[in-house]
Structure formats: structure tokens, C-alpha cells
Amino acid sequence: MALGVVALILALLLVALAAFPWGVFRETIARRLGDSVGRPVTIASVERTDAFSFTPTVRIRDVTVPQPQGVPGDALARIAETRVTFSAWAVLRGKFRPLAIDASGVRLALVRDAQGNRNWTRKAPGEGGGGGLTGLRNLTLRDVTVDYRDDKRKRRFRVALTSDATNGLRIAGTGTVRDTPVRVTASAPAIGTGQGKPWPFEALIDGPALRFAARGTMDRPLDTRHMTLAIDTRADDLKLIDAIVEAGLFGTQSVALKAQARRDGDDWDLTGLTGTIGASRIEGRVRVVKREGRTRLDGAVDARNFAFDDLASDEGKAKAAALRREIGPRVVPNTRINIAKIDKTDGSIDLRIHSFAGETGKAIRGLRGTLAIDRQLLTLTGLRIDLARGTLSGAMRVDQRHGADMPNVTLNLRLADSSIDALANDGTIDGRLDGRVTLTGRGNTIREAVANGSGRIGLIARDGSLPQKLAAMMGFDVAGALLANEDERAGLRCMALGLSLRSGVGSADPLLIDTTRSQARGTGNVRFPQETIAFTFTGAPKTSGAIRLPGSATVHGTISSPQVTVPEETKSIGNVLKGLGRAITGKDGPRPGDADCAALSRRVLE
Incomplete structure (x- = not known):
């Protein structure tokens, strides 16, 4: 008798779950969405479209998410209609994972400000994200437009999204990256075809000054946190590529690079990096690990036919030339060493330059050393510069810890077995030349540190x-x-x-x-x-x-x-x-x- 009562109660509960009127949660859904973005969200209606199922479908109409204070425009998101199919069992376990989404009439206005704050989430800049729709079995999108503006990286895109079971996922639009025009496209198979297996995709940002192409596979559909891809990129300046990858790169001459990449959560492995910066040929690898708001980089870079001028943009070279005209030539370089902005990056990179180009190559034959940074303490150790005759070796330390406005620089260099003629190259005076430099000083550049040293x-x-x-x-x-x-x-x-x-x-x-x-x-x-x-x-x-x-x-x-x-x-x-x-x-x-x-x-x- 007791077992029968229990069975009856369970059956009634199952029937109630299968026939539950999910529309009663309209205000709860609006409140939860509002909590996630920090602003009130309005929903006109939420109604169930089927009568009895453990994977119910609800229709949500006229959703409006306002912009945060200070962001132009009246709405972050407007969604005319969305049908969502989900597992009722998952909801009982406190998880909501949609199995199918059919959305139409969607307008999104996404903004990241100059400080990195994003209007679509309350997460702090640098916190992980992505992967929230990895259980999705079907995605249908019609009349979906996304406006994206990023003031921190100076990029802006306006794209249209479509998705269905026949044509798969498609993205197409235009935009600008650091004021240069680009075309944006991406494609992938239908969500339903990728269940339980890798999901291939292609993405392209293409313009006269920048091309960034990625082709690869995600471990599951829409799982951007677990994927393998091949990258092929070229740009007029490395800063244009940095506007896409956000690695803190600097201005250079024109760039053409290829690499293989693997992402697992917050970790990236970049291997097989090859290409050119200006006339300099480089190869390398790097592993990127993000933990507790910090980024660690570990890798190696090899270069051939290297020219220091390739590591300066046309604007940077013009400024350097103007400075030389103003103050005349200088022996001590004006290399900037202020690392105040590198406040959340640690790591170690092994550097090796096998050959130099142009006039530099006549005096310098090779360079090697290890560049490491730990909470704004930067060191260059194991430095060895092979000259046409002799070597220059030693170490450098740049300490900008504890919020210092200007770094404290320590140089310890030794010149050995060189010659006057190898450096002066005029033949008037010759002889073996040795030297030693040990100094400490504060400065934003090496020249300034020596001047204060x-x-x-x-x-x-x-x-x-x-x-x-x-x-x-x-x-x-x-x-x-x-x-x-x-x-x-x-x-x-x-x-x-x-x-x-x-x-x-x-x-x-x-x-x-x-x-x-x-x-x-x-x-x-x-x-x-x-x-x-x-x-x-x-x-x-x-x-x-x-x-x-x-x-x-x-x-x-x-x-x-x-x-x-x-x-x-x-x-x-x-x-x-x-x-x-x-x-x-x-x-x-x-x-x-x-x-x-x-x-x-x-x-x-x-």
C-alpha cells in the first residue's frame, strides 16, 4: 500500500513537471537576467508552447535590456521573439542549459570602454567566459544584428548572424580596427551536426591593412574555450594584430605570421610560429596561462636577418629620426623600459637572434638571452652579443614594483676580446678592446637611466x-x-x-x-x-x-x-x-x- 502511494506521488510529480506552466517564471527570469547585467530587464511575456514534455519549449517576447549609465543608446539588447527548449530535469538540479534556441528580430549593442569594462556582463575585465551554450543541439537565428564597439582596442564591427539546420552558422559584416576598414566573416556547420564530435569553423577579418584568418575545430559546438586552430595573419603594423589578439604587442613594420594554437579554458599554446616582421624572419612558441587575474607567458623566439628598425612603426621611426635631428646622434640607446602598464603579466621568453641585417650585421653577428618578468620586476639574464670581434655579455634589471612611476635600472655589462677597429671601423687605431659597465639609475628609457645613474x-x-x-x-x-x-x-x-x-x-x-x-x-x-x-x-x-x-x-x-x-x-x-x-x-x-x-x-x- 505504502509503495503504491509513493509511486502515485512520484507519478503526479512527473506529470506536474512535464506539464508545468513555465510562464509563471517571467518575473524571475527578468530578475535573474537583470542581476547578471546589473540593470532591470523587461520581458513582455513568457508562455509555454507545448502541453506536455520533459523538454519544454517556451516563447519569450519583447525582451529589452537597457544600456548602463554613460553608454550611448537606449538598449543593450532588444529581442522580438525567442523560443527556448530546455531540460526540465536540469532545472531541478539548479542548472539551465538550453537544448535549442530559435531567435528572431534581435538587436545587440555591445560596448567595452577604455578601461575594459563590458556592458553585457558584471564580470571584472579579464575574468573568463564562454562555453555557456556548449550543450545546445539546435540554433536558429533570423534577422539578428550585432553592433560591437571596443574603445580599449579601437575596434568596431557591425555584423549579421544567421543560423539554421541547412546552411549552418554564418556571420558577415564590416567594421574598423584602429581606424582601418575591414570585412568580417565566419562560418560553421549546423549545431546539430556537431554533437559529440569536433566542430569545424572558419573566421576572417580582412582589409587593406589587416588580414587575420583562423581555421580550426572546437571540441564541441560553440565551445570557444576548448579549440584547436591555425592562424594566418598579415598587417601593416603588429599593433593591428594586437587589436585582435590582445597580447600587449607594439608597433612595428609590416607583419606576416602563421601559427598553430590550442586553447583549453584560460590556457593557450601557440606553436610553429613563423613569419616576418619587416625583413626580419622569426620563429617561436609561447604558452599563455591565466590564473587569478594574472597572465603568464613562457616561450622562445628565434630570429634571422634581424633589424632593430623593424620593431618600430613608421610613426616611431619618424619620431626617432626627428629626435636625432634635434639632439644629434647618441651612443646610449633611447629604448623605452617603463613597464608600468605590464602590471598583470609574468613569464619568461628565451631570445636568440642568429644574424643581423644591414650595417648592424657588420658589427653584430648574434644575440641571445632570457627575458623574464615577475610582478613588474624585469630581468634580462644570460645576455651574450656576438660582435664581429669579441662579445658583449651581462645582465639588466628593470625594477618597477610597488607602483613606482619610474623604474630603477641596473646594468652589468662586459665587453671582451673586441677591437677598436671592429667598432670604429676606420683603421686609424687598432688594438684589443675590453670594457665594463656597472651602473644603477632611474629612468623611463635606458638613456634617461644612464643620465640619472x-x-x-x-x-x-x-x-x-x-x-x-x-x-x-x-x-x-x-x-x-x-x-x-x-x-x-x-x-x-x-x-x-x-x-x-x-x-x-x-x-x-x-x-x-x-x-x-x-x-x-x-x-x-x-x-x-x-x-x-x-x-x-x-x-x-x-x-x-x-x-x-x-x-x-x-x-x-x-x-x-x-x-x-x-x-x-x-x-x-x-x-x-x-x-x-x-x-x-x-x-x-x-x-x-x-x-x-x-x-x-x-x-x-x-
């Missing part, structure tokens, strides 16, 4: 040669300079420069040039960022029979364009005669001995 810069050239006439002039030997053969060369024993840098002013300590014929010592400084030189030299000949000219010489101008000045009184006939008289009487001063080049080398390279 303190530390040590040292250069030592050894075991080289120079024109004998020049060596004589360094010793203020007027006879040797006048009588020297143009083809004769003297030995360069060592040339040492140590700069003690304080707030961008490098004081010479030491400054000495020691040749087989003469020795010159200097005092003075170099000022950054102007890179102006102010050195005063005095010298003496080492050889007997020299006529030593009393006085001094100055070196001024800039590092890129130094100028030597000998005061007129030093070059006067009187001083020449005075030097001649001292040479005859043997009172022209002591001859300098050879400098301790090994000790000088240790001193400037410490």
Missing part, C-alpha cells in the same frame, strides 16, 4: 698600433709629428679610460694613452644624456731627440663626434723655439716610462 664605466685597449705621426702628437713632439712618414706606425701599448659616474656625470679616473713613442694623460668628464666630452690632455715623448711642445690639448664635442683643440699659444713659433731650446740644452723634462698596462686593465675593469 651612478656607477662605473671602464675601457681598456691594448697591444695595438696607431700612426706614428699621431703617437708623436700625443707626446707633443713637434719634430716627430713633422718628420713622421705617413705609412709608419707606432705601437699602442694601452689606452685606459675609467669613468666614475655620479648622477650622469662621469669623471675620468684614469685617462691615459701609452704608446711606444709617447704618453698622454688626461682629466675631465663625460656628461649624460648629452654625451658631451670635456677632457684636457698633457703629453710627453718617450724617444730621444724629440722637440717637446709645452702646453695642453682639449677634447670636446660628443662621444659620437669628438673634436681636438690645441690652443694657439701652444702652437706658436715662440713655443716651438722654446721647445727646440729645451731639447738642445737637455732641459725639456723627464721622459715617461712605460705604463703598467696590466694594472690599468685591472683597475678600469674591476
